[in-house]
Amino acid sequence: MALFKEQVDSIDRTGQEHDVFISYSHIDEELVLGVVYILRNQFGLRVYVDRDDATLSPEDVEVAAQLKRRMRHCLSLVYIASDNDTRSHWMPWELGFFDGFRGTVAVLPITEQASTQPPHDRPYLRIYPYLDATAMTLWVNNRKGGFQNFREWLRNRGEFAAVAAR
Numbered sequence: 547m548a549l550f551k552e553q554v555d556s557i558d559r560t561g562q563e564h565d566v567f568i569s570y571s572h573i574d575e576e577l578v579l580g581v582v583y584i585l586r587n588q589f590g591l592r593v594y595v596d597r598d599d600a601t602l603s604p605e606d607v608e609v610a611a612q613l614k615r616r617m618r619h620c621l622s623l624v625y626i627a628s629d630n631d632t633r634s635h636w637m638p639w640e641l642g643f644f645d646g647f648r649g650t651v652a653v654l655p656i657t658e659q660a661s662t663q664p665p666h667d668r669p670y671l672r673i674y675p676y677l678d679a680t681a682m683t684l685w686v687n688n689r690k691g692g693f694q695n696f697r698e699w700l701r702n703r704g705e706f707a708a709v710a711a712r
Contacts, residue, residue, distance in 0.1 A: 564594040565700060567620035569640040572597075573630040577656050581626065589684045589696070594620055610639075617643060621700050622650040627671060628657045641670075650704035652677050652686050675699075675706075 566585060570578045575597060585591045594616055596602055603609050613636075617623065623644035631637055645651050653676040677696070678685045684696040688706050699706070 563592070564620045565591040565622060566593045567617050567623045567640070567644065568593060568595040568626060569623055569637050569644075570595075570626035571628060571630040571634040571637065573633060574626060574628045574656065577628070578626055581654065581656060584679075585624075585684070589679075591684075591696075613640065614643065617647065620644075621648070622652065622704070623648075624677065625651060625653045625671070625674070627653050627655040627676075632668065645674075648703075650700060652699075 568578060568582060578595065579597070582593050582595050585593050596613070596616075599612075599616070602612055617640070623640065625631075625637065625641055641651060651674050653671055653674050655676065672689070675686045675688045678687050678693070685693045686696055686699040686706075687693050692706050694702070694706050
């Protein structure tokens with residue numbers, strides 16, 4: 547944890563960025579750790595997940611300020627859609643802040659129900675592209691039949707430059 551605190555302090559001082567801010571329900575922590583491992587080790591992404599951040603305050607007001615600072619140093623937000631995401635009070639706030647701040651938001655469904663059924667109770671999730679992965683590539687699907695490599699999507703600031711076939 548001390549090493550992570552040094553990295554977080556360094557990010558605040560230097561402006562070093564992460565590729566991804568993970569927004570998730572803490573009920574899904576074990577599944578999310580697997581996702582984080584894959585994003586870091588298989589796809590080489592720099593991932594921020596609050597679980598690893600020992601510097602977060604237990605006070606809600608201070609947490610909000612700290613999370614804003616962390617999100618400002620991330621290039622994208624990945625919203626982990628699951629059967630439990632509706633139980634999180636922070637996820638909608640993180641999504642709204644990040645969408646307004648940078649706009650590079652994608653949804654990653656991690657449970658069968660979340661991946662096969664449209665989020666009728668959260669229709670706002672349908673406006674965002676979603677992530678899909680093959681063995682070697684992380685794709686962003688624009689929900690209109692177009693795919694783009696995740697890193698290209700980041701470079702294009704969330705815009706789909708051209709429809710890519712997989």
